[in-house]
Amino acid sequence: ESLASSAWQALARGQVPGAKLNPVAASRVYATLAVADYRAVQAVENGEGEPPTELLPGAGLGRGGRERLEAERGAVAGASAVVLTSFFPGSSAQFEDAVQQQENAGPGGPHPAFVAGEELGRQTGQEVVAAAATDGFSVPWTGTVPVGSGYWFSAGPQLNTVGGAMLTHTRPFFITHGQFPPGPPPLFGSQEYLTALHEIRQISDTRTSEQTAIAIFWAMNAGTITTAGYWNQVAADAIDAHGLTEREAAHVYALLDATMFDAAIACWDAKLTWWFIRPSQADPGIKLIPVVGLPNHPSYPSGHSCSSSAVAEVLSHFFPDQRAQLDAMLAQAGLARMYAGIHYRFDIEAAVGIGRGVARFAIMADASGNSVLTPH
Structure with a gap:
């Protein structure tokens, strides 16, 4: 995948089947990852935490310049590694390896803008993960299932279990x-x-x-x-x-x-x-x-x-x-x-x-x- 965001979404898709996540839980993983990545890219563009000159559009070659490109890739990598590690801690080494591979993918090895972007991305990832931790998803449902003609009934091992x-x-x-x-x-x-x-x-x-x-x-x-x-x-x-x-x-x-x-x-x-x-x-x-x-x-x-x-x-x-x-x-x-x-x-x-x-x-x-x- 040439785009970092696409590559990290593919990495997430590689984790979900083995974790046996149901469709609702998997959707939350993909969404948390995607929101963190996009916010990280915007943070880089806004030049947060970096001298504005470092990440100016057009500072290098091509569309938006090499600095911009590397900073965005770094931001996505940093945010993604943090988010995916929060969901799949057993694969954290794999995620860090992916960051290193992307960091060294450009000509001449690690670009300073990638490193700066990655730092900002990790910070953004931590913010998004912290927000997800308070979204209520992990709080068990404690309602009761109504009983009567025309009502659904649970096919699960526990009668009051309702998926999702x-x-x-x-x-x-x-x-x-x-x-x-x-x-x-x-x-x-x-x-x-x-x-x-x-x-x-x-x-x-x-x-x-x-x-x-x-x-x-x-x-x-x-x-x-x-x-x-x-x-x-x-x-x-x-x-x-x-x-x-x-x-x-x-x-x-x-x-x-x-x-x-x-x-x-x-x-x-x-x-x-x-x-x-x-x-x-x-x-x-x-x-x-x-x-x-x-x-x-x-x-x-x-x-x-x-x-x-x-x-x-x-x-x-x-x-x-x-x-x-x-x-x-x-x-x-x-x-x-x-x-x-x-x-x-x-x-x-x-x-x-x-x-x-x-x-x-x-x-x-x-x-x-x-x-x-x-x-x-």
Whole structure:
């Protein structure tokens, strides 16, 4: 990876599968990393902690000068090493080796601007890690699961376990809790509901090998790079194809990953409002796909589609030429969950509204220049 931010995101994707992080926990890792990297690059540009002459744009060769380039790479390396070590302490030596390799990659060995940028990056990384430590994510959820007709019930070993429930008290990056509530799902037992349930039963009864393959591709459970990691790879390809600078790339990752995490928060706020039953719980004749499984949280709305619709909106903002392709991927991601027998169509439709709404809000917040992505 020629860009430092892309290289460090790839390093993060290398850590997530072995750590068996679930999609929500993995999304938080990618977001914390991306926000730290982007803020570190901006800190370097602002010349914080360094004589202004050291990091002046145009002080060397090429676009922005060698100093600027090295300082940005150093800032990303320093911030990334600190953030990833906080999540994966057992791999700290690997992260420090990566910093050293990047430091020595330029002609003539370590550049003073890289070293200065790295120091600033580590400082920024520590600030972002400290903020993440107080976001509430590690605080256990202590609510109770309602019981009754049409309510979801836990398939986990402990009956009151709800996957991702801590999101309902985790601090978002841009939004506030309850800001993007969907309307209610169809009334359980109503004709509208039974029609939606029948659609999933029909898919299950006639599931093709292609539908099964699509469901498995989009599963991206713990033990993989997860959904957020996959979308980061899509972003990396777009960044590369469009020839973005380090600052531009770091901006894409930060807005993308922070928005994805916020979309998950908005999604779980709704899941734990409606507690809606999964299709296969309402009709045990609906066959699941073993490698996909049944996520241990309520059906409405779909977490995959909340995140993926937020991605489609953010990446289309940066790469408008790819909107049609991104929307097609989003549509397939939604259908995949129906093919797997784990979501109704209305779960997907509500989720897309949430994800796009969160993304548009985040894009506006970012454009204001006064958001969590801006160093204060």
